[in-house]
Amino acid sequence: MSESVRLPVLSVKSLSVAFGFDKNGTPRDGIPPLQVTDKVSFDIYPGEFFALVGESGCGKSVTAMGILRLLPQPSARIVDGSVLYRSGAAEGNDASLDLAKIPLADLQKIRGSEIACIFQEPMQALNPVVTIKKQLLEVFRFCAKKSSSATDEKSCLAAIREMLALAGFKDIDRVLDAYPHELSGGMLQRVCIVMALLPKPKIIIADEPTTALDVTVQAQVLAVLKDMASRTGTAVLLITHNMGIVSQYADRVAVMYAGRIVETGPVRNVIDSPMHPYTQGLLAAIPESHGDMRTMKSIPGSVPHPRDFALGCRFADRCEKCVNGNAELQAMCRSAQVPPRVFADNSTQHETNCFALVE
Numbered sequence: 001m002s003e004s005v006r007l008p009v010l011s012v013k014s015l016s017v018a019f020g021f022d023k024n025g026t027p028r029d030g031i032p033p034l035q036v037t038d039k040v041s042f043d044i045y046p047g048e049f050f051a052l053v054g055e056s057g058c059g060k061s062v063t064a065m066g067i068l069r070l071l072p073q074p075s076a077r078i079v080d081g082s083v084l085y086r087s088g089a090a091e092g093n094d095a096s097l098d099l100a101k102i103p104l105a106d107l108q109k110i111r112g113s114e115i116a117c118i119f120q121e122p123m124q125a126l127n128p129v130v131t132i133k134k135q136l137l138e139v140f141r142f143c144a145k146k147s148s149s150a151t152d153e154k155s156c157l158a159a160i161r162e163m164l165a166l167a168g169f170k171d172i173d174r175v176l177d178a179y180p181h182e183l184s185g186g187m188l189q190r191v192c193i194v195m196a197l198l199p200k201p202k203i204i205i206a207d208e209p210t211t212a213l214d215v216t217v218q219a220q221v222l223a224v225l226k227d228m229a230s231r232t233g234t235a236v237l238l239i240t241h242n243m244g245i246v247s248q249y250a251d252r253v254a255v256m257y258a259g260r261i262v263e264t265g266p267v268r269n270v271i272d273s274p275m276h277p278y279t280q281g282l283l284a285a286i287p288e289s290h291g292d293m294r295t296m297k298s299i300p301g302s303v304p305h306p307r308d309f310a311l312g313c314r315f316a317d318r319c320e321k322c323v324n325g326n327a328e329l330q331a332m333c334r335s336a337q338v339p340p341r342v343f344a345d346n347s348t349q350h351e352t353n354c355f356a357l358v359e
Contacts, residue, residue, distance in 0.1 A: 265350030
């Protein structure tokens with residue numbers, strides 16, 4: 001398929017999530033709802049490793065949970081936007097479902113089987129009193145109920161063993177017979193990757209999957225995830241705050257700040273030529289193993305609370321370009337206007353939203 005007709009498997013369009021509703025869907029106690037994400041938009045293509053990156057509190061996990069409507073109820077609601085899922089995108093089929101609007105019963109058929117999740121804490125994702133074998137077999141039983149297809153245990157175990165081998169496990173019998181507390185954190189996270197990939201989903205949402213692991217194990221787990229996803233043609237949405245991980249594993253990246261996407265593009269373009277001041281600050285804060293730690297910069301201040309989100313540029317108070325700019329630029333950055341879209345050039349999809357870059 002040519003690049004011009006390539007279709008995204010997932011299109012998030014202007015997704016806005018707010019908190020503060022009661023069970024009737026009205027503002028709780030008459031207090032206006034707190035909007036935590038604002039018109040978030042990005043596309044993910046079949047087989048792509050796509051990263052959503054930003055500091056804690058930027059709205060990354062809320063966006064991920066909003067895709068599958070796993071938001072805390074009844075407080076949280078999708079107040080605007082759509083989540084278009086194209087199960088046949090790899091074959092050029094443009095038919096889509098809006099996951100933000102379809103009945104919950106239909107969405108439950110997609111959760112886990114077509115769109116899977118890997119969470120931060122594997123010990124919380126796995127049942128501590130059930131063996132790994134039984135938990136992995138349960139995936140097949142779960143999918144069989146959805147598809148009304150029968151599967152025998154022998155063929156299921158063969159598929160499980162094959163996936164565990166691809167995940168780098170050597171003593172597969174020991175792993176299958178073990179309980180979660182008998183395996184290390186890195187092994188458990190690889191089990192969770194296998195569990196997510198067993199139903200052969202179109203998309204995996206990996207929300208900070210290596211946060212609880214040391215650096216060496218992080219690299220192993222992410223390498224396994226990328227390798228196994230590429231083998232199966234599964235797209236990955238990686239939620240992370242680590243730009244170092246993004247630079248090594250992602251194909252494209254969206255940088256998020258205070259509930260908004262501020263920069264999107266191919267990872268090499270964003271890493272080598274960052275456009276938005278926030279992206280530049282994130283990259284400047286990465287420690288270099290061979291460099292002088294005194295040259296490492298930090299971004300002053302912190303991500304504002306959603307109740308303090310500005311109408312205009314939400315990064316203005318922490319932005320060197322704004323703070324050191326002329327009065328006209330400062331007025332624009334702190335106005336009620338949303339920063340305009342700026343493209344790096346016409347040959348890539350590298351874009352950002354910033355007043356300082358408008359000539």
